[in-house]
Amino acid sequence: SMLLSFEGILIGNSKLMFSMTKCFTDNWDNVQNVKARPDDILIATYPKAGTTWVSQILDLLYFGQTSPERQSSIPIHMRTSNPFTPHTMKQIHHIILYLLYSMQINRSLPTSPRLIKSHLPVQFVPKSFWEQNCRIVYVARNAKDTAVSYFHFGRMNMFQPEPGEWSSFLQHFIQGEVVFGSWYDHVRGWWEKKQTHSKLHYMFYEDLIEDTGREIDRLCSFLGLSPSAEERERIRGAVQFDNMKKNKMTNYSTVPSMDLKVSSFIRKGKVGDWKNHFTVAQSEQFDEDYKKKMKNTTLQFRTEI
Numbered sequence: 001s002m003l004l005s006f007e008g009i010l011i012g013n014s015k016l017m018f019s020m021t022k023c024f025t026d027n028w029d030n031v032q033n034v035k036a037r038p039d040d041i042l043i044a045t046y047p048k049a050g051t052t053w054v055s056q057i058l059d060l061l062y063f064g065q066t067s068p069e070r071q072s073s074i075p076i077h078m079r080t081s082n083p084f085t086p087h088t089m090k091q092i093h094h095i096i097l098y099l100l101y102s103m104q105i106n107r108s109l110p111t112s113p114r115l116i117k118s119h120l121p122v123q124f125v126p127k128s129f130w131e132q133n134c135r136i137v138y139v140a141r142n143a144k145d146t147a148v149s150y151f152h153f154g155r156m157n158m159f160q161p162e163p164g165e166w167s168s169f170l171q172h173f174i175q176g177e178v179v180f181g182s183w184y185d186h187v188r189g190w191w192e193k194k195q196t197h198s199k200l201h202y203m204f205y206e207d208l209i210e211d212t213g214r215e216i217d218r219l220c221s222f223l224g225l226s227p228s229a230e231e232r233e234r235i236r237g238a239v240q241f242d243n244m245k246k247n248k249m250t251n252y253s254t255v256p257s258m259d260l261k262v263s264s265f266i267r268k269g270k271v272g273d274w275k276n277h278f279t280v281a282q283s284e285q286f287d288e289d290y291k292k293k294m295k296n297t298t299l300q301f302r303t304e305i
């Protein structure tokens with residue numbers, strides 16, 4: 001369909017290309033002209049890195065005390081605004097659902113800071129976010145688990161291209177022929193940006209799994225927040241895998257384009273699920289290619305903990 005064809009994007013003389021769905025490239029000028037506010041918080045990730053998890057943590061940190069009805073009545077993808085979504089059926093759907101949900105809320109929602117979610121590679125972030133010096137939380141996850149999670153996401157989400165068989169999806173992932181392009185370029189590009197941009201907090205999914213409380217503390221010190229010990233514990237409990245999986249406002253059960261009977265959105269939540277998908281040969285091929293693509297970077301990932 002028109003929505004799902006791949007396109008590269010060429011900006012000016014830049015040769016930067018990444019594959020993207022057509023509905024996005026058609027809307028490119030609108031994406032680039034998004035106006036940021038100085039207190040916006042950008043949640044930047046490659047898809048399947050733990051976007052929803054960190055979004056829920058941020059939402060609770062900022063609004064858990066002041067407007068708990070946000071968490072109890074609005075699905076997470078509507079609490080994080082996404083000004084990058086083009087005008088498609090998907091957006092119309094979002095608007096209708098948003099109106100339905102907001103009608104259930106008596107008090108008006110706090111409007112700042114805006115939590116803005118984006119999967120864009122660093123080079124494509126609208127310049128307004130840099131001009132306003134917005135804080136950015138980047139979340140990265142090891143490539144193998146990301147590929148597996150992305151595969152299952154493609155199976156259940158009708159707005160993703162059909163992933164086909166695992167073995168062919170994996171080759172597309174390695175080649176960067178998936179929506180939002182190369183994982184390798186994405187995580188490296190943002191890692192390099194972090195070296196010069198002090199308002200960028202780079203987190204790892206594996207660290208969150210290992211010690212969620214510690215990662216919440218680090219996030220708070222980056223953001224200059226100091227929740228009480230009880231509040232911090234409450235948040236840590238609320239964002240545990242099982243709790244987010246059964247919470248209708250975080251498990252994407254409200255999103256009509258996703259078929260949770262095919263695969264859950266909050267699916268497994270593990271480090272190392274790749275071992276259940278990669279054959280030995282696939283793993284060896286992947287590792288060899290990985291070494292080449294990631295040789296000139298200090299960025300390190302854990303594929304098991």
Ligand code: A3P
Pocket residue numbers: 045046047048049050051052053145148149150152239240241242244265266267268269270273
């Ligand atoms: P799996 O498919 O490996 O289970 P994103 O939000 O960026 O799309 O990422 C989705 C991935 O994050 C899924 O990975 C999902 O299960 C995992 N995830 C979401 N919430 C989580 C939580 N509270 N704890 C652990 N993993 C979580």
